[in-house]
Amino acid sequence: MASSAHPLRRLNPYLWKYKGLMIPGLLAALASAGFAIVVPVVVREAVDAIPRMVTVHKLYAGTPVEDFLWRYFAYTLVVIGVAIVGLSIISGVFSFLTRQTVVVASRHIEFDLRNRLYDHLQKLSAGFYHRTPTGDVLTRATSDIEKVRRYIGPAIMYAVRALTTVVTVLIVMLLISPTLTLWALLPMPALAVVIFFVSQLVHARTDAMQRQYSTLTSRVQEALAGVRVVKAYTREIFEAERFEDESRDYKRRALDLALIDAAFRPIMQILIGASTILVVWIGGRLVIEGTITLGNIAEYIIYVAIMTWPVASFGFVISMIQQASASATRLFEILDTAPDVIDTERTDQAIHSIEGRVTFEDVSYHYTDGGPDVLRGLSFDVPAGTTIGIVGRTGSGKSTLIELIPRLIEPTQGTVKVDGRNVQTIPLDTLRSNIGMVPQEVFLFSDSVGNNIAFGELDAEQAEIEQAALEADLLANIEDFPEGFETRVGERGITLSGGQKQRTAIARALIREPRILIFDDALSAVDTRTEATILGHLKKHYGQRTIVIVSHRISAVQDADQILVLEDGAIAERGDHDALVEHGGIYADLYRKQLLEEELAGVL
Numbered sequence: 306m307a308s309s310a311h312p313l314r315r316l317n318p319y320l321w322k323y324k325g326l327m328i329p330g331l332l333a334a335l336a337s338a339g340f341a342i343v344v345p346v347v348v349r350e351a352v353d354a355i356p357r358m359v360t361v362h363k364l365y366a367g368t369p370v371e372d373f374l375w376r377y378f379a380y381t382l383v384v385i386g387v388a389i390v391g392l393s394i395i396s397g398v399f400s401f402l403t404r405q406t407v408v409v410a411s412r413h414i415e416f417d418l419r420n421r422l423y424d425h426l427q428k429l430s431a432g433f434y435h436r437t438p439t440g441d442v443l444t445r446a447t448s449d450i451e452k453v454r455r456y457i458g459p460a461i462m463y464a465v466r467a468l469t470t471v472v473t474v475l476i477v478m479l480l481i482s483p484t485l486t487l488w489a490l491l492p493m494p495a496l497a498v499v500i501f502f503v504s505q506l507v508h509a510r511t512d513a514m515q516r517q518y519s520t521l522t523s524r525v526q527e528a529l530a531g532v533r534v535v536k537a538y539t540r541e542i543f544e545a546e547r548f549e550d551e552s553r554d555y556k557r558r559a560l561d562l563a564l565i566d567a568a569f570r571p572i573m574q575i576l577i578g579a580s581t582i583l584v585v586w587i588g589g590r591l592v593i594e595g596t597i598t599l600g601n602i603a604e605y606i607i608y609v610a611i612m613t614w615p616v617a618s619f620g621f622v623i624s625m626i627q628q629a630s631a632s633a634t635r636l637f638e639i640l641d642t643a644p645d646v647i648d649t650e651r652t653d654q655a656i657h658s659i660e661g662r663v664t665f666e667d668v669s670y671h672y673t674d675g676g677p678d679v680l681r682g683l684s685f686d687v688p689a690g691t692t693i694g695i696v697g698r699t700g701s702g703k704s705t706l707i708e709l710i711p712r713l714i715e716p717t718q719g720t721v722k723v724d725g726r727n728v729q730t731i732p733l734d735t736l737r738s739n740i741g742m743v744p745q746e747v748f749l750f751s752d753s754v755g756n757n758i759a760f761g762e763l764d765a766e767q768a769e770i771e772q773a774a775l776e777a778d779l780l781a782n783i784e785d786f787p788e789g790f791e792t793r794v795g796e797r798g799i800t801l802s803g804g805q806k807q808r809t810a811i812a813r814a815l816i817r818e819p820r821i822l823i824f825d826d827a828l829s830a831v832d833t834r835t836e837a838t839i840l841g842h843l844k845k846h847y848g849q850r851t852i853v854i855v856s857h858r859i860s861a862v863q864d865a866d867q868i869l870v871l872e873d874g875a876i877a878e879r880g881d882h883d884a885l886v887e888h889g890g891i892y893a894d895l896y897r898k899q900l901l902e903e904e905l906a907g908v909l
Contacts, residue, residue: 312633313626316457319417323410330406331465337399338469340392342477345607347392351385353600354378403462411458418450422639430645431713432672440523445639448518449632452511456629464622467615474608481604482597488587489609492576496616499572500623506565507624512631514558521551566624577616580609646712646733653730659739660724661689661820661851663710668719670705679705681874683719687867689820692852694862696892697871703855704745706871707823710853711740723821741814743827745855747806754783754801754809755790761813773816776842778835779808804835811839823853828861836861859896868892 320327358378426442434442478486528535528544535544588602648654664687670680680702687693695703708714709721712728721728728736741761749757758773759765765773770790774780782805786792794800794809801809807827814822828836840861843852854862862868863882870878870885870892878890885892 311630312637313456313630315637316414316453316633319414320410320457322417323413326406326410326413327461330403330410330462333399333402333406334462334466335469337396337403338466338473340396340399341611342470342473344389344392344396345604345611346477347385347388348607349598349600349604351382351600352603353598354381354385356599403466407462408458411454414457415450415454418453418636419446422446422450422636425640425642428644428647429639429642431708432645433642435672438519438523440521440526441519442639443526444515444519444522445632445635449515449636452515452625452628452632453636455625456633460622460625460629463618467618467622470615471612474612478605478608481601482591485584485588485591485597485601485605488583489580489605491583492579493616496573496576499569499576500619503565503569503623505627507562507627510558510562510565511628512634514555514562515631515635517551517555517558521548521555524548524551573616577609577612581606584609646715648732649729651727651730652732653726654732656726656731656735659731659735659820661739662722662724663687663693663821663851663853664722664725665706665709666720666722668709668716668721670702670709670714670717678717679874680709680716683876685867685869685876685879687851687853689724689851690848691866692847692854692864694865694868695853695855695871696857696859696862696868696895697877699857701871702874703871704825707742707825707853707855710821710823711737711742738817739820740823741817741819741821742823743807743810743814743825745825745827747810747827749794749801749806749809751794753788753791753793754786757794757809758790758812758816761816762818765816769816770812773812776815776839777808777812778838778842779805779812782808804832808835808839819850821851821853823855824861825855826857828856828858833860840864859892859899 358374423446426446475486475490478489524547528548535541584605585602588597588605591597592599592602665683665685668680668683669678671678683706685693695706697703705714709716710723710728712721712733715729723731723736750760755767755770758770761773762769767790771780774783774790783790783792792800794806811824811827814824828839836858837860844864852865854865856862859882865881867879867881868885869876870890872891878885878888878892880888886896887893
């Protein structure tokens with residue numbers, strides 16, 4: 306459930322976690338500001354010393370004391386200069402320590418946030434990724450987290466230093482001359498109004514820019530993932546124009562934000578400059594009246610200059626806070642998204658293994674509320690160690706059916722059972738670690754062939770990897786590769802053929818030695834000879850594992866113990882191969898068509 310707290314407040318636990326860095330860092334920021342504020346006091350003393358030197362020179366000119374006095378005043382100025390340099394160095398050291406603590410803490414928090422987000426993304430169900438573009442997720446995991454980090458580190462650091470400087474300077478200025486201080490602060494209300502309106506614009510425009518950046522990232526990701534289709538249909542120019550349109554929109558939004566930042570700086574400089582003019586004008590009159598000294602004017606000018614960066618940093622801080630607020634909102638939108646499929650209070654954590662019996666009891670499923678049922682009232686039983694084949698026309702619900710077994714999705718009606726237990730009572734880790742699944746759309750990592758196979762069992766020995774490759778009829782191909790099992794397959798396995806990719810995915814599933822083995826049309830990209838070889842290797846698993854084979858080829862399922870024929874999401878026929886052929890229904894029709902296709906292929 307989403308939290309009602311402000312998104313930035315939800316970062317407080319992270320700040321507290323690294324309080325050992327944050328607190329010393331903020332204290333160092335206070336010290337840095339304190340030492341910097343002492344500098345104008347020393348300058349005031351130096352300026353006020355000049356008239357005294359002139360007066361003394363006039364009184365003792367030509368006397369033996371004159372040389373001593375000049376030496377004394379020279380020594381005093383050297384001490385003052387050394388004090389100014391020393392104070393500046395000390396302030397700089399504390400500023401360095403501030404960055405080495407607060408900014409480092411922000412990097413630790415960035416690390417924690419990024420890992421927390423990635424871990425959460427791994428737990429989210431497939432439905433989330435159906436609804437959310439990949440580019441949007443990538444933007445939140447990169448750009449948005451960086452904007453949150455800038456709030457945690459630089460924004461808090463600048464804010465503490467700026468507040469310390471402004472408050473301390475104001476107190477000192479009021480003690481010197483309340484009148485001159487009020488005149489010096491006269492432009493500040495206008496600056497406060499500017500900051501308020503700028504912050505509102507920055508928040509709105511940052512949010513719009515980040516959303517467009519997500520769209521732009523999605524466009525790039527999609528175009529690169531489908532680059533072979535783009536080239537095959539000669540749509541390079543079309544895709545380039547689409548990208549240019551999205552990029553132009555992002556540029557416009559980024560320039561809108563840059564315009565606000567650019568306009569804010571000169572406005573701020575004008576208001577600060579007005580303060581300096583008022584200090585010189587009003588301060589000069591007060592010097593003439595004898596209320597303050599000439600050194601106080603110099604001190605005030607430096608104070609106004611010192612306040613320039615803190616006041617300017619308020620603008621930066623507010624901009625960073627508003628940007629972080631927008632990004633944190635987007636970040637917590639994902640973190641607050643609860644996984645659709647999780648272990649619940651019904652889950653029995655004592656279950657650590659399964660036998661493999663699969664039962665569907667009146668199961669229906671639809672993807673959207675109010676949408677049509679993709680599956681309707683399915684009921685069947687697959688005893689442990691038996692093989693079931695599932696066939697049907699495209700769109701009949703075959704892939705949806707098998708996704709219910711490992712709980713990739715949940716049924717909207719009815720119950721899916723494994724070993725007689727509702728799958729919701731079996732821990733997800735136990736259920737899925739005992740299932741080997743070869744999806745219809747094969748995904749390989751940009752890694753070696755061996756590591757892609759071993760992904761199914763990370764601690765597998767080389768002999769086990771080779772055995773899995775043999776059973777998937779892939780070993781001979783791998784041995785022909787230049788680097789054998791160390792041959793890299795490229796992004797998404799681009800260097801392999803479609804059949805080699807499918808067989809690699811099959812080997813990945815076989816190496817797990819799962820209790821339930823699921824093939825989702827996993828032989829569609831291999832020829833009939835290779836299919837026969839793979840099925841021959843699979844037969845040695847018959848009786849030992851529950852095997853679910855989804856295929857549009859009758860040859861892949863004809864040896865199954867039972868076969869289901871799906872039609873419009875319902876079971877239209879069931880039985881073994883011989884019974885279904887004799888029945889003369891949908892299955893028999895598909896079988897005759899495929900026999901005819903094979904005969905024609907043989908003739909041609």
